[in-house]
Amino acid sequence: MDTVKKVEIMDSVKKTKPEIRKKSRKKVGVGQYILTSLLAAYTVFCALPIILVFVSAFTDEKTLVTKGFSYFPAEFSLDGFNVVLRYGKQLIVSYGVTIGITTAGTLLGLLLMSMFAFALSRKDFRLRKILSIYLMIPMIFQGGQLASYIIFTSNYHMKDSIWLLILPLSVTTMNVIILRTYIQTSIPDELMDSARIDGAGEYRAFFQIAFPLMKPACAAVGFMMATTYWNDWQNALLYIDSNSKKPLQLLLINIQKSIETLLNSRNIPSTALAAMQGSIPQYSATMATVITVIGPIMIAYPFFQKYFIKGLTVGSVKG
């Protein structure tokens, strides 16, 4: 198929996207300034907790214990990060696990769901009705945590398997619907037809034409999936035992548990406890760990923002 035609069709796809409403206003009223300050206040409300994480990660542990959490600490220190580096080996392993399951799960899920969505978008494919119902049911009816837990562990014998962190989250009804809607609205049937006339089989039509054109939808769904994988603590807590398979979120939970046991298990006067805590950085170290866990998503987010807002828009069209 000649490239000119392909470009033309892609251009027409671009043009069909809804244009953002332009507003012409003569002058900016007082109301606008009130609105701006309200929105700014809400933005600050959203940002403050995140800022607190950063500030307290760099706060001296003694200051944290004696004076408490503050946005303007008396003393700064890098001790928190030093502690993080001290249990460095587990942190690196956990980073590896989290990055591994995030990439593997996102890529695998995108591939499986795109193929599924592509097949479902073929209008003359008669099984698609049954398959659509098959896709919808899990959104309406679920087996629940307990049944899943027992089946995964006692029937599949997958306890402590890294696959349990990847496969259950890889295919979700909503994402398939988003991808299918995108194919239906943004990839013209004529394009697929002309590919077939040019002799491309269905696999080639998918991998060489449809899949590359699905990039915006894949970026949107992919980013959402990646955050789901990155943030998944529940499956890890339920299924993972060995240290070598522990993702970051489970590491965070373990840190909290060990702090709690430390605080609860000793019957020492509070002054002594405070002194002791001052020598073992806990709060600042935890906050430093929180930064290492949420940091990568914060960095990736601005790059994907425009995609996932677009993807959400596409998905909102009912399939």
Place this chain on the structure above:
Amino acid sequence: MKGLLQNTWKHRAHVVMCLPAVLVLLFFNYVPMAGLVLAFKKFDYKLGIWGSPFNGLDNFKFLLASKNAFINMTTNTIKYYLIFIIVGTFLNVALAIAIDQLVFKRAGKIMQSIMIIPVFISYAAVQFIVYAYLNTEGGMINNLFGTSIRWYSEAGLWTIILTIVKMWNSVGYGSVLYMSALAGIDSEIYEAAEIDGADKWQQIINITLPSLVPMITIILLLSVGGIMRSDTGLFYQVTRNSGTLYSSTQVIDSYVLNAIFKNSNFGFVAATTFFQSIVGVVLIIGANKIVRKVAPENSLF
């Protein structure tokens, strides 16, 4: 029938493309559905889920016998669902309209970006942030106001705390969907209204809000099936799974999670999850029926 077979053979490539996703759904979604049969069985780990003997309605009798725990977590689940859906939808729509009305588009975009960030922080991490604010000694709130409230043992306050955390977490993100619907409104409608002398509030009430109704319906409809399910992390992590708070924070999902870890009576838990799944499916089908009568174009299926 023959036509269907022929059609399927013609589309064998598509069947192959569906297969992996279909299998994943089968093993990780459909088989657990069959696992709900556990509610009618006396579970024995050695015999497995299929081999365990049936015990009729014994599990449900047990559920009724210890109904205080069951009623507590069910009412909590529904209570939080209602609060989150009402407050959440209101704030989502209000925020979307506010950003849409803002003349300073660039500032609006930047503020919106910041508002979305909290949704990407896992509850395992949020837990530490909440603790930094609410810790009795050294927590920021107690420090700031010179109080010494023991937040982690005041069950009554947690309805509000969890609502604030949940809204902080989700409103910025939730408003994006409504914003996209707002962007689709034809600007000529507003111009016509302006010429007719409608002020901003009249425009919002008569043009903006009605155009959001389909979106609100679909989102409510989708959420109604989840009435018995909760954002487990919020109730398990953020509350630090603190037992003293259970009376106002224990929801079905966090109870089940605790039960799995404690290896406690699975019969009772199975009966609970069975109830949870059935109520969900009944509600979503019922809600869809109602929507189909009132506004068929907004129904889910």
